[in-house]
Amino acid sequence: MGLENFAEATDTTRDGLTGNATAVLHEVAELLVALAERGETGVIDLGGMPLSSADKAWLAERLGQGEVEMTLNLDGASEVRETAFHGVWWLVHHNEKGVLTGEFIETGTVPALVSAHPDDIRQAADKLGFLIDEL
Amino acid sequence: MAGLAQHGVSRRSFLKFCTTLASAMALPPAAGLAMAEAMAAARRPSVIWLPFQECTGCTESITRSHSPTIESLIFNVISLDYQETLMAAAGHQAEEALHQAIKDNFGKYLLIVDGSVPLGMDGAYSTIGGKSNLETLKEVAKGAAAIVAMGSCAAFGGIPKANPNPTGAVSVSDIIKDKPIVNIPGCPPIPVVMTGVLAHYLTFGSLPELDKLGRPKAFYGETIHDRCYRRAFYDQGKFAKTFDDEGARNGWCLFELGCKGPVTYNACATTKWNGGTSWPVESGHGCLGCSEPDFWDAGSFYKALSMPANPLKTVAGAAVAGAAIGVAVSFVNRAKKSAAKAAHETTTLPDLEK
Numbered sequence A: 001m002g003l004e005n006f007a008e009a010t011d012t013t014r015d016g017l018t019g020n021a022t023a024v025l026h027e028v029a030e031l032l033v034a035l036a037e038r039g040e041t042g043v044i045d046l047g048g049m050p051l052s053s054a055d056k057a058w059l060a061e062r063l064g065q066g067e068v069e070m071t072l073n074l075d076g077a078s079e080v081r082e083t084a085f086h087g088v089w090w091l092v093h094h095n096e097k098g099v100l101t102g103e104f105i106e107t108g109t110v111p112a113l114v115s116a117h118p119d120d121i122r123q124a125a126d127k128l129g130f131l132i133d134e135l
Numbered sequence B: 001m002a003g004l005a006q007h008g009v010s011r012r013s014f015l016k017f018c019t020t021l022a023s024a025m026a027l028p029p030a031a032g033l034a035m036a037e038a039m040a041a042a043r044r045p046s047v048i049w050l051p052f053q054e055c056t057g058c059t060e061s062i063t064r065s066h067s068p069t070i071e072s073l074i075f076n077v078i079s080l081d082y083q084e085t086l087m088a089a090a091g092h093q094a095e096e097a098l099h100q101a102i103k104d105n106f107g108k109y110l111l112i113v114d115g116s117v118p119l120g121m122d123g124a125y126s127t128i129g130g131k132s133n134l135e136t137l138k139e140v141a142k143g144a145a146a147i148v149a150m151g152s153c154a155a156f157g158g159i160p161k162a163n164p165n166p167t168g169a170v171s172v173s174d175i176i177k178d179k180p181i182v183n184i185p186g187c188p189p190i191p192v193v194m195t196g197v198l199a200h201y202l203t204f205g206s207l208p209e210l211d212k213l214g215r216p217k218a219f220y221g222e223t224i225h226d227r228c229y230r231r232a233f234y235d236q237g238k239f240a241k242t243f244d245d246e247g248a249r250n251g252w253c254l255f256e257l258g259c260k261g262p263v264t265y266n267a268c269a270t271t272k273w274n275g276g277t278s279w280p281v282e283s284g285h286g287c288l289g290c291s292e293p294d295f296w297d298a299g300s301f302y303k304a305l306s307m308p309a310n311p312l313k314t315v316a317g318a319a320v321a322g323a324a325i326g327v328a329v330s331f332v333n334r335a336k337k338s339a340a341k342a343a344h345e346t347t348t349l350p351d352l353e354k
Helices: A003-009 A020-038 A053-063 A118-133 B002-006 B011-024 B031-040 B057-062 B070-077 B091-104 B133-142 B151-156 B191-204 B231-235 B311-321 B323-343 B349-353
Strands: A042-045 A069-073 A077-082 A088-094 A100-107 B046-051 B079-083 B109-114 B144-150 B181-184
Touching: A020 A042, A020 A053, A020 A100, A053 A088, A088 B011, A100 B011, B011 B031, B011 B191, B031 B191, B046 B091, B046 B133, B057 B151, B057 B191, B079 B091, B091 B133, B109 B133, B109 B151, B133 B144, B144 B151, B144 B191, B151 B181, B181 B191
Parallel strands: B046 B079, B046 B109, B109 B144, B144 B181
Antiparallel strands: A042 A100, A069 A077, A077 A088, A088 A100
């Protein structure tokens, strides 16, 4: 029996909801206001709190599906999707063997993992310059 | 960061790793970004790794850590100046590398120790370059900013310290009293714990929060039992009675088969082993309690915690109950001790040199 099924099997409530998903939704709302008003980004570690699979499903349903969906190939797949609320992103990380290693909700214009780093951009500019020089 | 890229680790991969590592260490989620930035910066603190009375299992474990690999950590994030198993240098050159690292980074380097320190026969049971482990530890610890005692042997004495402890093995913290020490017990320890402690040290310049046994709370804060996916069966009173009965096949609790999960603090149940593939209880075997002090002497691995751990102690306890029984029992104990003594031959230094 996997951990996901275990959470369901041992759930004492009728619908599998623990009530924690509502609290997370409130936290997302607060982070989104902070982003809108002060430009502050935020992250919630879904693996760091006791959420049943029903809780996660409830949360995913409330946040919905937005326009952007990406798969990043970073030593295992990472799925990044924007929810129906602009600026609220749902990230799921797997390792090389496909095992779930982390699940986060992030608030920001673009998740930090997706943005290109300024140092990498500088390097890329140099590299492209060299490439053109050699033409 | 360019160095990491040379070894096939992209910045995004590294950030992903740091984010999940921060999560595993129960740090605020944003700490992942700080970790990635700090570790990518070219600080490369010197690390000296001393192997003492050990089996190299801890090195085997850490070199199998994944994402990023230990190789990329060694070559880019830290400067591993001395590690006998991994270094190319040998003999006098290796010893020179050690002394040079101590001299160049005095007061600033991180010292990792695996293996216990034997005190018997003036430390003759384990020597490197003609020096006892005790001498080497004292010498190298002097200039260390902090010490990581990796594995149960360095942290608590481990298997070498098991009764009757023929070499007089002790832990690092039994000897060094004036340096911050973090214990990462386990036989072997979980690779991500080692990586996590290194990452914390590199990012924040300090050791993570420790429990009363000097273990990082993030990984040793809860028992195996508390985080075990079979816990519900314990609560329901459903136990496997043998390793191949219906209960075992149904994945019921292994408590009655001797699982030490309820008294063992470690992260196996959440981090798992071999890149998250499985862990002992998931594979059908109870926890041995290898991250706890004196686990080797804590009774049979296959007796339930609720059963008497040590029959010898039990009969000794019964001796208090009645004089007549007591005489018989103490006779039994004496006989056992005599037999043990007779079977044991003391090894002398000349014997070792033969």
